[in-house]
Amino acid sequence: MKKIEQNEQMAGALAAMGAYFLWGVMPIYWKLIKGASAGEVLAHRIIWSFVLMLIILWITRSYKQLNQDFRALFAAKKRLLIITSASIVITVNWYTFIWAVDHGHVIQASLGYYINPLVSVLLGVFFLKEKLSLWQIVSFILALIGVLIMTFQGGVFPWISLILAISFGLYGLLKKTVHLSAMTGLTIETLIITPVALIYLFFFDTTAGQTFNFTNHPGQALLLMGAGVITAIPLLLFAAGANRISLAMIGFFQYIAPTLMLILGTLLYHEPFDKEHLFSFILIWLSLILFTVSRTKWLIRVEQRLFPKKDKSIAS
Numbered sequence: 001m002k003k004i005e006q007n008e009q010m011a012g013a014l015a016a017m018g019a020y021f022l023w024g025v026m027p028i029y030w031k032l033i034k035g036a037s038a039g040e041v042l043a044h045r046i047i048w049s050f051v052l053m054l055i056i057l058w059i060t061r062s063y064k065q066l067n068q069d070f071r072a073l074f075a076a077k078k079r080l081l082i083i084t085s086a087s088i089v090i091t092v093n094w095y096t097f098i099w100a101v102d103h104g105h106v107i108q109a110s111l112g113y114y115i116n117p118l119v120s121v122l123l124g125v126f127f128l129k130e131k132l133s134l135w136q137i138v139s140f141i142l143a144l145i146g147v148l149i150m151t152f153q154g155g156v157f158p159w160i161s162l163i164l165a166i167s168f169g170l171y172g173l174l175k176k177t178v179h180l181s182a183m184t185g186l187t188i189e190t191l192i193i194t195p196v197a198l199i200y201l202f203f204f205d206t207t208a209g210q211t212f213n214f215t216n217h218p219g220q221a222l223l224l225m226g227a228g229v230i231t232a233i234p235l236l237l238f239a240a241g242a243n244r245i246s247l248a249m250i251g252f253f254q255y256i257a258p259t260l261m262l263i264l265g266t267l268l269y270h271e272p273f274d275k276e277h278l279f280s281f282i283l284i285w286l287s288l289i290l291f292t293v294s295r296t297k298w299l300i301r302v303e304q305r306l307f308p309k310k311d312k313s314i315a316s
Contacts, residue, residue, distance in 0.1 A: 012244025019238035024260025043197035048228025050190035086174040093167035106265035112164030113258035119169040135294035146283035182239030
């Protein structure tokens with residue numbers, strides 16, 4: 001029995017690492033697509049993700065679950081509004097990421113996914129009334145200082161990083177309140193946005209017919225279709241991993257993706273990375289390390305000694 005559990009955990013860890021690795025090297029894929037605007041790439045990503053998810057659901061015979069979830073959403077208008085909002089938010093996230101890669105801002109994108117866990121916890125504080133420990137508050141302050149240094153010393157407001165972090169954080173918050181499986185959730189989300197993507201391609205993007213052309217540009221057309229594959233596979237791997245390993249392990253693995261993006265941005269794409277960037281990232285790394293270990297027994301004891309709780313049972 002113990003052997004089976006160990007094998008399950010190993011499979012889960014490999015699946016989660018695979019998901020974050022694919023997310024980390026995804027800029028390479030978007031860089032391969034030439035001549036298409038960020039809007040066109042996004043539209044194809046949505047459409048082909050939807051098509052692929054329908055195929056996967058048919059192969060795995062999960063279409064009954066999709067039908068049940070879809071009916072349940074329409075029966076509860078609040079849940080339908082939430083999943084629609086999640087679809088819009090993840091669309092904003094995808095577009096920002098594709099645009100950032102296309103315009104040479106891979107490092108800013110990596111910063112966004114570094115600070116995303118902190119943003120997610122902050123959203124939990126505001127919307128779910130979760131409480132922060134002393135060390136988590138300190139970690140937020142360190143990350144904030146890092147972002148401010150990059151803003152004022154670098155002379156560029158990291159709006160790409162903040163949009164990516166906030167949009168993905170909101171997406172996670174909305175998904176948490178809907179409780180849909182990874183497969184049916186992604187299928188319904190892309191179903192909601194696919195009509196908009198089709199309208200954009202047929203009526204608003206004048207170059208779409210030239211880029212997605214199997215006669216003149218078969219490679220580019222296949223890459224645009226493949227956008228659905230590279231969207232769905234990491235999400236499915238993540239879902240498989242999350243069901244088998246602890247949240248602490250997932251929290252550790254999630255830094256694989258932005259680290260790979262940072263390496264790609266600096267070494268492969270030669271984006272500027274000066275002392276201000278380095279100092280900002282060091283502060284953010286420190287904040288993430290502190291945040292990750294903030295609930296360890298040793299730091300909890302230190303916090304209790306610094307701020308001992310008053311015994312309310314003692315009469316005044």
